[in-house]
Amino acid sequence: MRKIILLGYMGCGKSTIAKTLSRIIRMPFVDLDEYIEEKTNLSINAIFEKHGEIYFRKVEHESFLELLNSSEAMIIGLGGGTPCYANNHELLKGENVLSVYLRASIETLFNRLSANKSKRPLIANKNEEEMKEFIAMHLFERSFYYNQAQYKVNVDNKTIDQVVLDIVSVLA
Numbered sequence: 001m002r003k004i005i006l007l008g009y010m011g012c013g014k015s016t017i018a019k020t021l022s023r024i025i026r027m028p029f030v031d032l033d034e035y036i037e038e039k040t041n042l043s044i045n046a047i048f049e050k051h052g053e054i055y056f057r058k059v060e061h062e063s064f065l066e067l068l069n070s071s072e073a074m075i076i077g078l079g080g081g082t083p084c085y086a087n088n089h090e091l092l093k094g095e096n097v098l099s100v101y102l103r104a105s106i107e108t109l110f111n112r113l114s115a116n117k118s119k120r121p122l123i124a125n126k127n128e129e130e131m132k133e134f135i136a137m138h139l140f141e142r143s144f145y146y147n148q149a150q151y152k153v154n155v156d157n158k159t160i161d162q163v164v165l166d167i168v169s170v171l172a
């Protein structure tokens with residue numbers, strides 16, 4: 001069954017947009033991070049702390065495959081790093097898959113993440129200056145993977161509802 005996949009850098013709005021899109025198009029959604037938290041019975045922070053990032057990437061890949069192989073149609077909100085590990089970026093072009101990159105500028109990401117970093121182990125301990133530099137470099141490194149998505153939607157200066165409408169129109 002059909003899967004709609006939302007991807008993009010931390011803070012671009014994947015989890016938020018997946019929820020609203022789900023209501024508008026009446027398709028269930030799963031947030032990959034939440035799925036991993038339920039499956040492992042650990043928070044994302046605890047997985048990184050106890051087992052390290054390599055273990056997280058392994059569970060993330062397995063969980064992504066499980067969702068893709070499920071018989072249900074669903075919207076999947078990925079984690080920011082998901083397309084950048086294993087062969088996950090190739091899965092963005094699979095049969096019955098519609099993948100959408102939610103593209104945000106460094107400024108938008110910085111503004112949103114400054115207020116929302118505690119649950120994101122890759123940036124939780126960075127000060128403002130370190131974070132701006134990190135986002136700029138990391139987004140540049142990851143863009144190759146994000147650009148493998150079939151569709152791209154800009155999210156800068158748009159409300160959640162505007163982004164959802166833009167997604168609905170690119171998928172129509």
Ligand SMILES: Nc1ncnc2c1ncn2[C@@H]1O[C@H](COP(=O)(O)OP(=O)(O)O)[C@@H](O)[C@H]1O
Pocket residue numbers: 008009010011012013014015016017080112116155158159160163
């Ligand atoms: N279009 C938007 N406009 C303003 N704030 C947004 C928008 N989309 C998401 N946000 C906010 O940005 C933060 C990060 O969103 P989230 O959905 O967790 O991103 P992601 O899952 O991509 O990391 C949240 O505080 C969320 O409320």
Ligand SMILES: O=C(O)C1=C[C@@H](OP(=O)(O)O)[C@@H](O)[C@H](O)C1
Pocket residue numbers: 008009010011014015033044078079080081082119120121122
């Ligand atoms: O970019 C990343 O590598 C990560 C993004 C997070 O998801 P969000 O993009 O939803 O914050 C989460 O999967 C983990 O902290 C790692």
Ligand SMILES: [Mg+2]
Pocket residue numbers: 014015016031033077078079
């Ligand atoms: Mg998220």
